[in-house]
Amino acid sequence: MKKVLLAGLPVLVILAALPLIGAVMITMSTQAAAECRTQADTTVSSALGDLGDIEGPVGGPVKGAVTLSQANIKVSLPLSAFNSDMNTTLRSDPDFVTLNEISSRSLAQIQSAAPGYEVFREAPAGGPDSIESMGNAVLWKRDTWTKVNAGRVKIVSDDQLYFKGNPRTWDRYATWVMLQRKSDGAVVSVIGTHHMTNPHKFPRQHGNPALTRAQQYGAGMDILVQLTNSLSSHGPVVIGGDMNTHASYTDLPWSAVSKM
Known part of the structure; x- marks a missing residue:
């Protein structure tokens, strides 16, 4: 798929300024109008804004309700507390789950805490952003949905912020999964993301960044919108995560609510 902005189908966005556990039900009935595409594996890349290969089937109307739960679970929690929060x-x-702050958990630990669900979290082979890119995961009901494609996109490179008084340099990512319902072939894509710490409250930077x-933040939202629109040619898109803005x-043109 070309990396262009397309006319979007229904999109649900969960905006979170603080850690949360939430759930939402969406009723969808929509028809994708694009031609069928051949499924392809996603190539992992750390290039800012590289969407990779977004290929897959085009689904029919998504009838009835689908549900998503979003959780931001602190990496510092012991495994017992993580399992308890996952139970909540x-x-x-829910049909789908998006998780933040999940880099300290192995895929086996996540899978064990979510019986009946499959999990996707894509990370590079190594390098300084390995842990950062593993902070988001997407889960789906194994008996209901099948993964047809998945990947991750870097939305921010080298955010040179001060966090709790200390200089930090972090990247930010969006993890996505395209899913097809086994019963009728309907396609829904799920994006899990964790955007920059609130720039409105914490504008200070270290070094001499160009932006x-x-x-x-706004440039990262533009990439997220492009990813959403690209996925929307296959069917509805649901976004869960911590956007760190309200x-x-x-009135802030760069914010998540303004951009989407």
Whole structure:
């Protein structure tokens, strides 16, 4: 698929400024209008904004309700607390789950805490951003949905912020999975992301970056919108995650609520 902005289908975005565990139900009925595409594996890349190969089937109408739960679970929690929080996250029996702060958990630990679900989290082979890119994961009901494609996209490179008074340099990513419902072939894509710490509250930077933190945030949102629109030619897109800005930021043109 070419990396172009397309007319989007229904999109749900969960905006979170603080750690949360949430759930939402969406009723969808929509028809994708693009031609069928051949499934292809995603090539992992650390290049900023590289969407990779977004290929897969085009689904028919998504009838009925699908549900998603989102959780931001602190990496510092012991495994017992993580398992307890995952039990809470899955209490509503959601179709999909998006997780943040998940880099300290192995795929086996996540899978064990979510019986009946498959999990996707793609990380590079190594390098300084290995842990950062593993912070997001997407899960789906194994008996209901099948993964047809998946990948990750870097939305921010080298955010030179001050965190708790200390200089840090972090990247940010969006992890996506394209899923097909086994019963009727409907396609829904799920994006899990964790955007920059709030630039409006914390504008200070170290070093001499070319962009302000707000400009970096807005550029990251542009990439996220492009990813969403590319996926939307296959069917509806659901986004879960911690956007680190508030839904009240409608007067800030770079914010998540303004961009989407």
